[in-house]
Amino acid sequence: MSTRDSQLDTKLERVVIRFAGDSGDGMQLTGTEFTKAAAEAGNDIATFPDFPAEIRAPAGSLAGVSGFQLHFSSTEIYTPGDAPDVLVVMNPASLKTNIKDLIELGTLIVNSGTFVDANLTKAGYKTNPLEDGSLDKYKVHTVDISHLTMTALDGSPLSNKEKGRAKNFFALGLVFWMYGREPENEIRRIVQQFAKKPDLGDANVKVFKAGYHYGETAEVFQTVYKVPAAKFTPGVYRNITGGEALSLGLLTGAHLAGKPLFYSGYPITPASTILHTLAKYKNFGCMTFQAEDEIAAIGAALGAAYGGSIAVTASSGPGIALKGEGIGLGIMTELPLVIVNVQRGGPSTGLPTKTEQSDLFQAVFGRNGEAPVPVIACKTPGDSFYCAVEAMRVAVKYMVPVILLSDGYLANGSEPWPLPDLRALKPIPTGHRTDPEGYFVYQRNPETLGRAWVVPGTPGLEHRIGGIEKDSLTGNISYDPENHQRQTKIRAEKIQRVTQEFGEIDLRGDDEGDVLVVGWGGTYGALRAATEALRHQGKKVSHVHLRWLSPIEPGLDRLVRRFRQVLVAELNMGQLLTILRARYALDAVGLNKVMGQPFKVKEVVDAIDGLLGGRAASAGDVEITAATGAMV
Amino acid sequence: MSEAAKKPVKLSKKDFESDQDVRWCPGCGDYAILATVQRTLAHLGCKRESTVFVSGIGCSSRFPYYMNTYGFHSIHGRAPAVATGLKVTRPDLDVWVITGDGDGLSIGGNHLIHALRRNVDLKILLFNNQIYGLTKGQYSPTSAVGTRAASTPNGSIDHPLNPLSIAIAAGATFLARVVDTDAKLMATILERAYKHKGAVFIELLQNCPVFNDGIWEEVQDDPEGKQIKLVDGQPLRFGPGGSRGVRMRADLEVELVEVGDGPGQCPESHLLVHKERGAKAYAQLIAGMMHPQFPMPVGILHIEDKPTYEAMAAAQVRDAIAKSGPGDLEKLLYSGMTWEVGADGVKA
Numbered sequence: 001m002s003t004r005d006s007q008l009d010t011k012l013e014r015v016v017i018r019f020a021g022d023s024g025d026g027m028q029l030t031g032t033e034f035t036k037a038a039a040e041a042g043n044d045i046a047t048f049p050d051f052p053a054e055i056r057a058p059a060g061s062l063a064g065v066s067g068f069q070l071h072f073s074s075t076e077i078y079t080p081g082d083a084p085d086v087l088v089v090m091n092p093a094s095l096k097t098n099i100k101d102l103i104e105l106g107t108l109i110v111n112s113g114t115f116v117d118a119n120l121t122k123a124g125y126k127t128n129p130l131e132d133g134s135l136d137k138y139k140v141h142t143v144d145i146s147h148l149t150m151t152a153l154d155g156s157p158l159s160n161k162e163k164g165r166a167k168n169f170f171a172l173g174l175v176f177w178m179y180g181r182e183p184e185n186e187i188r189r190i191v192q193q194f195a196k197k198p199d200l201g202d203a204n205v206k207v208f209k210a211g212y213h214y215g216e217t218a219e220v221f222q223t224v225y226k227v228p229a230a231k232f233t234p235g236v237y238r239n240i241t242g243g244e245a246l247s248l249g250l251l252t253g254a255h256l257a258g259k260p261l262f263y264s265g266y267p268i269t270p271a272s273t274i275l276h277t278l279a280k281y282k283n284f285g286c287m288t289f290q291a292e293d294e295i296a297a298i299g300a301a302l303g304a305a306y307g308g309s310i311a312v313t314a315s316s317g318p319g320i321a322l323k324g325e326g327i328g329l330g331i332m333t334e335l336p337l338v339i340v341n342v343q344r345g346g347p348s349t350g351l352p353t354k355t356e357q358s359d360l361f362q363a364v365f366g367r368n369g370e371a372p373v374p375v376i377a378c379k380t381p382g383d384s385f386y387c388a389v390e391a392m393r394v395a396v397k398y399m400v401p402v403i404l405l406s407d408g409y410l411a412n413g414s415e416p417w418p419l420p421d422l423r424a425l426k427p428i429p430t431g432h433r434t435d436p437e438g439y440f441v442y443q444r445n446p447e448t449l450g451r452a453w454v455v456p457g458t459p460g461l462e463h464r465i466g467g468i469e470k471d472s473l474t475g476n477i478s479y480d481p482e483n484h485q486r487q488t489k490i491r492a493e494k495i496q497r498v499t500q501e502f503g504e505i506d507l508r509g510d511d512e513g514d515v516l517v518v519g520w521g522g523t524y525g526a527l528r529a530a531t532e533a534l535r536h537q538g539k540k541v542s543h544v545h546l547r548w549l550s551p552i553e554p555g556l557d558r559l560v561r562r563f564r565q566v567l568v569a570e571l572n573m574g575q576l577l578t579i580l581r582a583r584y585a586l587d588a589v590g591l592n593k594v595m596g597q598p599f600k601v602k603e604v605v606d607a608i609d610g611l612l613g614g615r616a617a618s619a620g621d622v623e624i625t626a627a628t629g630a631m632v
Numbered sequence: 633m634s635e636a637a638k639k640p641v642k643l644s645k646k647d648f649e650s651d652q653d654v655r656w657c658p659g660c661g662d663y664a665i666l667a668t669v670q671r672t673l674a675h676l677g678c679k680r681e682s683t684v685f686v687s688g689i690g691c692s693s694r695f696p697y698y699m700n701t702y703g704f705h706s707i708h709g710r711a712p713a714v715a716t717g718l719k720v721t722r723p724d725l726d727v728w729v730i731t732g733d734g735d736g737l738s739i740g741g742n743h744l745i746h747a748l749r750r751n752v753d754l755k756i757l758l759f760n761n762q763i764y765g766l767t768k769g770q771y772s773p774t775s776a777v778g779t780r781a782a783s784t785p786n787g788s789i790d791h792p793l794n795p796l797s798i799a800i801a802a803g804a805t806f807l808a809r810v811v812d813t814d815a816k817l818m819a820t821i822l823e824r825a826y827k828h829k830g831a832v833f834i835e836l837l838q839n840c841p842v843f844n845d846g847i848w849e850e851v852q853d854d855p856e857g858k859q860i861k862l863v864d865g866q867p868l869r870f871g872p873g874g875s876r877g878v879r880m881r882a883d884l885e886v887e888l889v890e891v892g893d894g895p896g897q898c899p900e901s902h903l904l905v906h907k908e909r910g911a912k913a914y915a916q917l918i919a920g921m922m923h924p925q926f927p928m929p930v931g932i933l934h935i936e937d938k939p940t941y942e943a944m945a946a947a948q949v950r951d952a953i954a955k956s957g958p959g960d961l962e963k964l965l966y967s968g969m970t971w972e973v974g975a976d977g978v979k980a
Contacts, residue, residue, distance in 0.1 A: 036969055042979025231977035238970040248965060255961050262721050282952035284959030287945055289720065292746035296713035299706065299743070303686070303717025306704055307725070311717070329707050418973075419965050456702035456718075456725050459681040464650070464697050466705025467689075476652060477697065 009180065010223050014073035016081030019171065020098045021090030021111075023056050023064045026168035030088075031068025033172055033189065037181040038072035039239045039416055042229030046071045046525065047414045048080035048598065053269065053352040060114075060122040065094045074228040078525035078532075080413060082600035086178075088171050090114065090145070092123035099135070108138040109174065111167070113146030141221065143214065145170045152210035156203050166200075166207040173211025180224045183212050233418060240417040242381035242410035242522075243273035246340065249388025250274070251284055252420075253338075254310040256389065257396060257428040260285035262304035262311045264297040269352040270408040271314045271342040294319040298326030298339070305335040306465075308432060308455035310392060314340035317359045318349060321366070328367045330401035331491060333465040334442075334451050338391045343407040343521075345596050354596025355409035357521050358572035363403045364550045364579065370488045372495040374398070375550040377405040379524035382417035384410060387547070393428050394498055399450035405549070407571075409598050410522040436460030441475025442487075449494040496551050505555040509535055509542030515611050516563035518556075518588070520546040520576055523599050527569055530604035541608055549576070552583060560586055565611050567591055569604060645671045647680065650700040656691060661812035661838035662759065666698055668815045669728075669757075672822040673701075683726045686715040688735040691766050692759035692838070695730040709740020712747035715754050716941075723942045726826070729756040733774040734764045737793050741773075748802035748831045750941040755825050755832040756804075758795055759812075761840040762847050769843035781843070795835045796919035796933060800912060805830035807915065807933040811852050811859070812838045814930070821932060830940050837928075851923050858923065862931030867903035868918070870927050877903040878918075886921060908935045 017034070021027045028049055038045050048069040057064030071081035086107040089095040091114040102108060115130055129135055130142055149167040156163060169190070176183055187205050194201030215221050240248075254261035263286065265275040279288045291297035297313045305311040315323065320341045330337045343359045345351025359366075363375045376391050378384040384406055391404040433439065433452035441463050442451050454461045463475060471478040472486050508531055519527040524545050531543035542563070546553055560566050560580070566588035568577040577590040591607045593599060648670040656662045673683065683701040687693035689708035696703025702725075706714045711729045719727045729747075736744045736758045747754055763781065764770040770783040774795065778787040799807055806828040808821045818836070825832040837848045851858045860870045860878065868878035869891060877891040879898050889898035907914065915934035922928065953959075972980045 039969065039971065040979075042971070042973070229978045232973040232979070234973050234975050234977065236966065236970050236972050237979075238966070238968055251959075251964075252961060260721070262717065264717065281959060281964070282949045283956040284961070284964075285949055285953075286959075287720065287949065289717070289945075291713065292742055295710060296716075296743050296746065299710040299713025300717030300720070302706070303704075303714040303719075304721040305717075306714070307718045307722035309721040325707050326710070333704075419970070422962055422965070456684045456722065457681055459679075462680050462700055462702050464699075464703035464705065466696070466703075467707050468705065 010225050012225050012227050013075060014071065014077065015086065015179070015225065015227055016069065016071045016084045017086040017088070017175065018067055018069040018084035018098060018101070019088045020065055020067040020094035021168070022059055022093070023052060023054065023066045024059065024165075025066070025090045026165065027066050027068050027090070030168045030172045031070055033186060034175060035070050035239060035414060036189070037176060037186065038070065038227075039237075040185055041181065041227070043072040043074065043227055044077050044230040044232070045073075045239065045414070045416055046077055046080040048409065049412045050597075051353055060091055060093055060119045062093045062097055062123060065097045067094070067098060072227055074230045076230065078529040079598070079601060082602050086175075088175065090167070090171070092119045092125055092129070095129060096123045096125065102138060104137055106138055108135060108140045109171070110140065110142045111145035111171070112142035113144040143174070143218075148210060148214065149207050152207050153203055156206070157199055158203055162200070163203065166203050169204045169208040170211035170214070173208040173213075174215045177212045177215025178221060178225060180226045183209070232416070235418040237416045237418055239414050240381055241412060241414040242378060242384045242406055243270075243342075243412065244277060245382050245417065246378065246384035246388050246406055246411070247274050247277035249385035250278065250312050250338070250392070251281055251286060252385070252422070252425065253389045253392030253428065254286070255284075256425055257310050257392065257430045259308070259310045259430060260287060262287050262289070262301065262309040264289040264291050264300040264304070264311075264313050265315065266291050266294045266297050266319060268294075268316050268319045270344055270411050271316050271319070271340065273411060274314045274340065274342075294322035295326060298323040301337055302326060302330055302333070302335055305330070305337050306333075306456070308453070310396070311336070312338045312340065314342065316342050316344045316352075317346045317362065320359065320362060324367050327373065327401050327403075328369060328371050329467045331367070331371050331373060332467050332469075334399040335401070336395040336399055336453065337401040338388070338395050338404055339401055340404045340406065342411045343405060345594070351596045353408060355407045355522065355598060356572065356594055356596065357407060357523070357570050358575065358594065359405065360520075360549060360570070360572065360575040360579075363405055370492065372492050372550060373401050373403055374495055374498045374548065375403045375405065376548050377521040377546075378410050379521065379545060379547070381410055381413050381415050385417075385420065389425065390501075394501060396428050396430055396453075397450060398448050398494055398498060399453060400494060405521055407522045432458065433461065434458050440473045441465065442470060442472050444490070447497075447500075449490060449497055498548070499551050499554050502548060502553055505553050505559065506545040506547060507542060507559070508532070510540065511542070511559060512562035513540030513542050514564045515541045515608050516560060516566045517541065517543045517604070517608065518546065518560070518566060518568045518576070518580065519543065519570065520549055521570075523569060523571060526599035526601050526604055529601045530608060533601065533605055534608055539612060541612075546576070549579075552579070557584060560584060560588070565589070567608060567611060569599065569607070571599070642677070643674045643680065645674045648673050648700050650698050652697050654698050655694065657842050659839075659841035660691070661761065661836075661840070662692055662695070664812050664815065665757070665759065665818070665836055665838065666695065668818045669822065670699070672819045672826075675819070676823060676826055678726060678826075682724065683728070684718060685728045685730055686711045686718065687730040688740055689766070690732040690735045690764070691840075692730055692732040693735060709735050709738070710743060711735070712740065712743040712754065712756065716747055716750070716752050719752050719754060720942045720945055723753070723946065727754050729754050731756065731758050733758065733760045733762060733772045733795065737773045737795060737798070745798065745802035748799055748804040748833060751803065751805055751831045751938050752941045753829055753831070755834075757834050757836060759836050759838040760795055761838045761844055762792075763840050763844035765840050765843055794919060794922060796833070797916060799833040800916050800919055800934060803831070804833040805936045805938050806832040807919075808833075809835040809837065809928065809930050809933065811848060811855075811930065812836055813852055814855070817861070817930060824932060828935065830938055848923075851928055858927045860921075860927050860929045862906045862929050862933060864906060864908045864932075867900055867905050868929070869903065878921075879903055880917070884917075886917060886926070888926070908932050910934070
């Protein structure tokens with residue numbers, strides 16, 4: 001530990017900090033590095049990177065602001081935090097777009113060196129907010145980070161432009177000091193990371209130290225805030241993003257099946273991370289195929305599945321739309337396949353880098369014909385690992401394409417993750433039939449209704465499959481009316497049988513009460529945190545999280561009838577709400593938000609409180625919707 | 633059945649016929665192609681279990697149902713994509729793709745060019761009848777301007793694609809063309825195509841007796857006058873007794889000439905000489921010779937050797953294993969920054 005006057009230390013239970021700056025300011029890196037420090041200190045963490053779709057929007061523009069929010073805590077946390085306690089802004093544009101979120105009396109650290117006329121104008125400020133009193137309700141610390149960075153690098157061989165780029169490390173150094181983090185670890189990481197560019201590495205270390213020492217010497221920061229280590233279940237942990245966890249889950253699923261993984265995809269935000277991650281794992285026998293388009297990606301995956309590989313394709317909403325016909329072909333030919341949708345704001349191109357849960361209908365219904373598939377959704381970054389394994393298990397066991405839903409918030413967000421015990425994961429059996437005796441293409445396993453996975457190369461079992469309706473036994477083309485009805489029913493029944501795989505329903509709270517909050521996917525953290533908060537106040541609120549959206553968990557039916565009110569909270573305009581109402585003729589209401597942002601815990605608490613108080617509450621821009629799912 | 637499969641018996645054409653009734657229209661050119669493919673696979677000693685036919689949608693794409701091999705009748709235009717996924721993961725299989733002018737050049741044009749450019753070892757047979765048959769006779773991307781069809785009562789106004797020109801440009805490494813009824817030439821091409829390692833593209837000039845009857849009739853009925861049989865190392869000659877030939881003019885246009893040493897004739901030494909492994913520009917030049925302006929070159933237009941996609945993909949996996957060792961999942965999961973939480977629930 002570095003030496004400091006310990007009398008100035010103040011203990012905090014939890015802190016939400018947000019770094020915001022221009023797209024080129026390196027705020028994602030700053031946030032990621034500070035997250036590592038929090039993990040090192042043993043805090044519980046949750047992160048929320050939030051960046052624009054443009055790689056480099058014009059410098060200083062509002063459109064180009066990129067942010068990274070980190071919530072670190074000495075107690076268990078579920079979300080990256082509703083509102084930052086501390087906001088670090090690198091220019092006027094990032095102040096403008098983020099200040100409204102800072103809590104009252106929150107700490108604001110401003111790189112004052114960028115508050116010049118040109119930047120103020122670009123951000124739409126008529127007067128300088130650092131001088132006009134508009135920031136009076138915050139604890140403002142102005143630091144000319146730009147200038148101090150240049151000074152720290154006096155005599156460096158780098159160009160002025162390169163020097164300027166190091167300023168994010170000044171900010172990092174400063175917050176390291178503020179929260180009593182260990183600077184040596186970070187210095188080691190910088191040196192390692194820039195091993196190939198030692199000049200840059202040296203500069204970053206110098207600037208990082210300058211920031212750290214500034215905190216120590218400048219009298220403005222009198223207190224060091226310490227967030228003690230949180231309590232965790234014993235085990236080995238690492239910090240993981242949803243994208244990484246999902247990729248590792250796919251790799252693990254293939255490993256459990258004892259087969260190579262074939263992954264095909266077409267570049268799309270925010271799903272490309274999976275392609276990038278898996279492309280590095282060729283020594284696992286994993287083959288990645290960057291297809292010419294989304295349709296080719298699912299086509300190649302189907303071809304690989306037909307050949308006996310564990311096949312996966314991933315995309316986001318617009319790409320999944322293009323894959324629709326291919327998913328139908330997978331349903332008809334009954335081939336195992338995992339289709340990942342890392343959801344983003346829609347429709348059309350929508351909000352490529354922002355999160356939303358509006359592809360639920362697409363996943364459950366979005367194909368021609370009667371075309372049900374199992375749909376599973378990840379609830380946290382770490383859970384993405386297990387969902388990927390589970391999706392693969394069901395695909396292979398039931399011979400069916402499975403849709404796995406993630407979202408931008410989960411894929412980019414991170415949390416401490418207890419590493420799985422590989423030996424505790426059950427293998428995924430993939431017996432390929434080789435016995436030609438009495439074989440028929442659509443002969444079925446009586447338990448799963450899956451057909452036998454016969455792969456080309458097997459003598460005596462030559463057969464043809466395809467998208468045309470087939471005889472329910474022989475697999476020959478059939479236009480027989482009864483046969484089509486029979487096959488349609490079997491395909492639906494097969495999906496229902498997947499409920500055999502379900503564990504206990506994920507319920508927090510009592511199984512009866514006043515309000516049951518129903519959610520799915522990445523809203524899990526906010527909904528659980530809101531429920532806990534209200535239960536703490538003695539309110540009869542429970543939260544049920546649906547892991548599978550198709551088929552629906554059988555236990556839900558009974559549960560929803562044991563609460564006075566049911567609130568279905570989701571980041572869309574009421575898609576699960578509509579499904580549940582259709583299924584149970586249920587008088588539920590929705591809590592719906594489509595702002596490209598996750599739920600805040602407070603929004604959910606207010607909505608539940610509103611229901612408890614008999615009011616059809618509305619929390620700001622978040623809508624409580626009528627039972628029909630339409631906006632009111 | 634299982635006993636028979638174990639013994640290396642010589643298969644006949646019949647062994648490659650499935651038990652399904654062939655449902656093409658009487659007189660369809662597809663019958664002749666099917667028979668030649670079945671006969672050639674038997675002749676080549678192909679194994680039924682190692683042979684897969686992948687198709688898209690259209691009349692020709694019903695082909696896999698009639699082959700007693702493995703078969704995948706996929707969706708419209710996507711057969712090259714499905715076949716690519718199969719071949720890349722199962723390089724041990726012989727993968728054939730059956731497509732048509734609508735399936736392969738319209739809705740599936742993108743997949744076709746990308747399969748060819750990657751040089752995936754697929755044998756792609758494109759049945760070109762210049763019409764959509766299964767949807768009841770609309771003009772296709774290879775139909776001549778002015779084609780009157782169900783969707784173009786006043787004649788089509790868009791210019792046709794030349795399948796071989798596209799395939800050459802896309803990077804196919806084996807290109808050929810043959811008329812559906814020319815079983816002998818087709819068998820020769822199929823045999824050579826089968827032995828080629830890489831993306832094969834064969835255009836089959838196929839007759840649709842119902843919606844576009846006789847579109848290739850002249851070419852088919854007058855092989856001497858309307859076809860130029862490409863023979864490696866031989867000058868391009870056609871006509872009665874090879875009396876006519878093809879010459880390239882100084883302005884790079886091809887010209888049809890009388891061969892001979894007399895006045896107004898062109899000496900044989902001035903004719904273009906066919907080279908299977910010749911310049912791509914030459915292959916493109918003769919691919920552009922289209923009926924009815926020109927007699928159509930048939931046979932093998934161009935061959936080149938290039939590493940296949942699946943071989944390179946497998947090599948990358950092998951190299952990665954050689955370099956980093958076979959993947960250790962446990963090690964991978966535990967890589968990066970990890971920390972241990974002890975029995976007291978706090979980070980050690």
